[in-house]
Amino acid sequence: MHLLVTLYYHLSFLHLISFLLSIISLLNFLLAPLGTIGQSMTITYLRPTPTLPFSLYLFQIKELCDLCGPHVEILKIQEMISSENSPNKIPLNAIVTGLANLTEISLTFKQAYAKDDFSWNIVNTSYQDIALFARGLEKIRLQTLRITNSDINCDKALIILKSLLKHDLEILDFSHCKVGDRGATALAKFSMENGVNEVYLANNRIGPTGVNCLAYALTQNTCKIKILDLRLNQFLDDSGNVLINSVFFRNKFLRNLTISGCGLTSNFQLARALKSRNYCLEKLDLSNNFFDEEFGLRLLEALSFSNKTLKKLDLRMCKIASKIEAQIHQEIYQNREKGIEHFEEEIPEISWDESLVEEMDEVFVEQSLTSVEDPLVDIVDK
Template sequence: MRIPITINKNTLKTYNDYDTNKKIINTLQSNNLEEWDKEIPKNLQEICLETIAKNWEAKPLLDEIPLTIDQCLLLDILPTELPLGLTIPKINDDIYWKRCYLQRWPKLIPENVSLDIQISEIVKVNNGSRKSSTTNSASSQRSRKSSQEQQKSNKRTWKECFLEMHLREYLEKLKPEDYDAEKIKELSDLCGIYVKILELRELQSSENSPSRIPLNAIVTGLENLTELSICFKQTYVGEKFSWNILKITLQDIKLLAKGLEKIHLKIFRLRNSDIDDEKMIRILKSLLKHDELHTLDFSHCKISDEGGVALSKFCLLNSVNTLVLANNQIGTKGMEALSYVICQSACRLSTLDLKLNPIGNEGANHLMKPLTIGVRNIKNLYLSGCGIRHLPSLGEMIEHNSSLEQLNLSNNSLGEEMGKILLQGLRYNTSLTKLDVRMCKLLSMDEFEILRRINNNKLAKRCPRTMKKPIIIEPQYNFYISEELLNEIESAFEKIDENEEAVDEVEQT
């Protein structure tokens, strides 16, 4: 066979398209695998499902469809803008609610929820129909995940996450002038069963007053609510600035307290708001019957010593184990009351966050006493930025305490001598696994040695065989409290009752 060594010019022009070649120079082309079935004609099954999806608002059919595979394919193509009054009672499958959530809030991925679809995926079906558009798995069967399995795994459903975000967005944008009691009741009836966590990052204020929307009707309608987080301030103001956006009326707090009395929470947070002692005491009184409440957060508020006394009384009557009071105005008197409560057997506090409170050396000294004399409940203690200086009782507490695991002392001017005292206390301590002494004006060598000893405690806990037994040393003092402060703790909630009775008498006259 003779191989030609030249090519005819006309043949070259025919097979060489210069315009096309110029466009594809230095470009990569790949096959679009998403449109592999574009030219395949739809079968009767898919045409019927598309027709049902288009007319679903007029005639909602789901459970009436006999085959599970047809139901799942219908959920893949159903519009996500359907009215909630139709979809909430009719659709429980997470495959639909995940589409609704990610289409509306694509950047806000919820926590403790399975990112994969809650239904087993399909790759092929025996009748040869095409696979679902959301299929990523290699499984050949599709079965609905039962609600019992979801409860065992402690995973939140996409339906719950969607309805929680929907209610949160509606309430955050709702102005008091536009409040409609009937619409709120209708929304609570639809979403109330599914909403377990409600986080309100802001609440709109009225144009002429600092009043917010009444929260009692909203909270009361959420019968399964276990976690509530509220911030009364308004985030985005624009050109219509007013001091009312930073204030909270006492009437708003009364309405919130009335709603809290009718539910049972596990976590309650009221942060970054205009909450003083009187307002906080009203809220605490409404939370007394919440037997399962384990986390209480009043950070970035205006709570002072009187509020600290009321909180100490609340901790005696309730089983709270996490108390967050960061960035408040609690001083020596409040710390003395809290220190007394920590000593009591009825107190279940394990985490106490007091950072950015002006407790000073005297208040910190009150707190060191119960931790030194054998209180074993407190595991985590945060005292960052509390104005603590040279405090020898701190080293003695570390030496005697055998239960404290985390201690934050950062941003306190402890001084160089305190570094030696802390090291002396760490000689016998085997429980501390985290001790933060940054920005405390310690010597760098002492800070390094403290870190080394803390790391040794961590390694010892990982290997219990090598862990040393704590050396228990009897403390040299006991904890006492004045009778006057003890009476204040006992009557912390009675002042509110007296004020309410006085107001009622004035209104009657």
Template sequence: MSRSRSSRRTGSMRPVNAAADGREMRSVIAEDPEWSLELVPLLTTLCLQHIINHFTEKPILDDLTPDYKAYVLQRLPTSLPLTVSANLISDEGYWKRCCEGRWAVGDVSAYDNSWKRMFFERHLENIIEYFIPDATDTKTILEAVPLCRNFIKRLRVSQLLPPIKESARFDEDDRSDCASDTGSEGPSMDHFDFRMLLDKLPNLVEFDVVYGVKGCGMNFEWNLFEFTFRDCESLAKALNSCKTLQVLRIRRSKVDNEKCCLLVSQLLDHPSLQELDFSHNHIGDRGARAIGKLLTRAQLKRLVVCNNQIRGPGAQALAHALSRNTSLVSLNLRLNRVGDEGGQALAQALVKNGTLVSLHLGGNNLSEPTAVALSQTLVENRTLKNLNLSNNRLGVDGGKVLEEGMSHNGSLVECDIRLTDVSPDTL
């Protein structure tokens, strides 16, 4: 009797316990489907996760073993303050995650395969390109420089924003006072002032800047593309202070004769400048004479002044400097107006010059007299390898003369005479 009651009692209790256990298991599974007693984290993992979660307050990295250090670096958030990560983390995997999380497109091969260099160069470029004079605090630049100064080798600034214009609002009775109040006060700078930056980048070798605005759309105004004289003065001083600079490009910025002369005056004795690109500007003969003076004093290897307003006298000044220059290997004068006056002078300079390898004279209103001069030059010159005369009016006779000169030359490997009206036989 007691046994049966015991059996019944036991039998009646099992379903209750099973149901209770079932409810408990279902509750746990619903909250975390991957939960299992066998997956309790190791104490080491918990410690490393604690380091990751509190890395900003107490960065611990170099004291870890290589395996633990790799574990932490793979899991650190890319949102860490740069004041923490810049000079502490050198792992390329971390900086790759930072770049891919911030920019959709990026070619790391253009940055010596360094993701860290890519991140800091593009980071600084973005700060400059969206800097608004008298609106953006200069501390954004001054605070960023110590963090990125050692990783910046090249800056490509594709736009510079002008100051924000505020429409003048005053009553008729206030007109007499406007000149003495805020009406005469202008912005402290017309665009970003590079004097606060360039001398603080000890590894900068390449600088490319455009004074204009990208994507202005329906808000287009010509003053958005204005390189003022005040801009030019500050930029010239900044360039003079950057002694490591090797490549300088100021393109599509309306650099005229006056601004060109000012910029060149600060580059005459530059110790490291090797390439100068003033293409797509408004430089005329006076600016070309200034550049010619630079050729006689600096050690330039490449000069690009295509799509400017250089005519015969300016080309003659460049030719005079070229005849005495011993460093230049490439000269690009495409889309100017040098004419036969300048073309003949350049051809004669090549008789004396022994270093120039590439000369581009496409689209310069050249005709038969220049072809004759170049033909005579090719007989004597032994260094020129690339000559571009495309889109000129050499004519049938000019083509024949040029062909004769080339038959006595053994160094030229490329000559472009497309759209020059030469005969098919000459081609």
């Protein structure tokens, strides 16, 4: 059974608790003969401004989690609202720890609408919020984590990734956050140790160093990433060439690569890479980059050496003539149907900066934040 419960902002927290308790009690009564096999609940929770003492909230949260914990596998939080006198949000470790069967979390840390009482607290996320969330993640085993449109910088991402090292994570999404090169370095190291399958980093602050680290990770056999989304990160041609060479010449797992709107120009060496032994890449999105017709002609020529693996190449909004773009798509289709496997170029050597590799090895050794002590939170950890 899959139940969707949407909790609206205008309800008081006490009424919200009573509402959920009633639903869970009814579920327990109705489903008792069936046991708990196959039951799950998706909760979309929009937290109102507190009207109760904070300690009472924790007791209410614990009671709620004890009742609905066996039924909840997916937790979705669309916004989190801080209290009037504090930048901190509701302690997520209290919720996450109580829902022991969680396999997927999708959340946005900031408030959706500012209204009249604007404060920077509605868009900022405190380190205590992140530390408490990470504390809760250490006690469960997730398959999917999505934190989008939030104030997650490199240090905060590092705290979260540390808590996920022992998870069997399949999907990791930090889209529309503030993750930079150091955060991408941590993600690269994480992907080599965790075996995550899908990584979404759209619209962050990742530059050449971060992309080089991710490219290095893709060359390692322990990295199992199948989908990598780096759109709207400005890392330019040199790092783009390192990335595409790593994918085409050294990787055996990546199926879908998105590098749309990344500031790539006609110096991007995709034509050379297309002549390589592409064992795995099926979809490549290069839309909204600064190419030209000459780049398109080189691609068209290179596709005569292409193989049957590449199934889709997105070149929209790249200043390539419509006629050439149509010929490129037709060539890809014909190659796929005929299974052409003719290669010309030798596999190039890729040299890696030793300092970059050392930084990746030590990224989880550094202590980014001292442990957060909150005696009130201990109420829900017992």
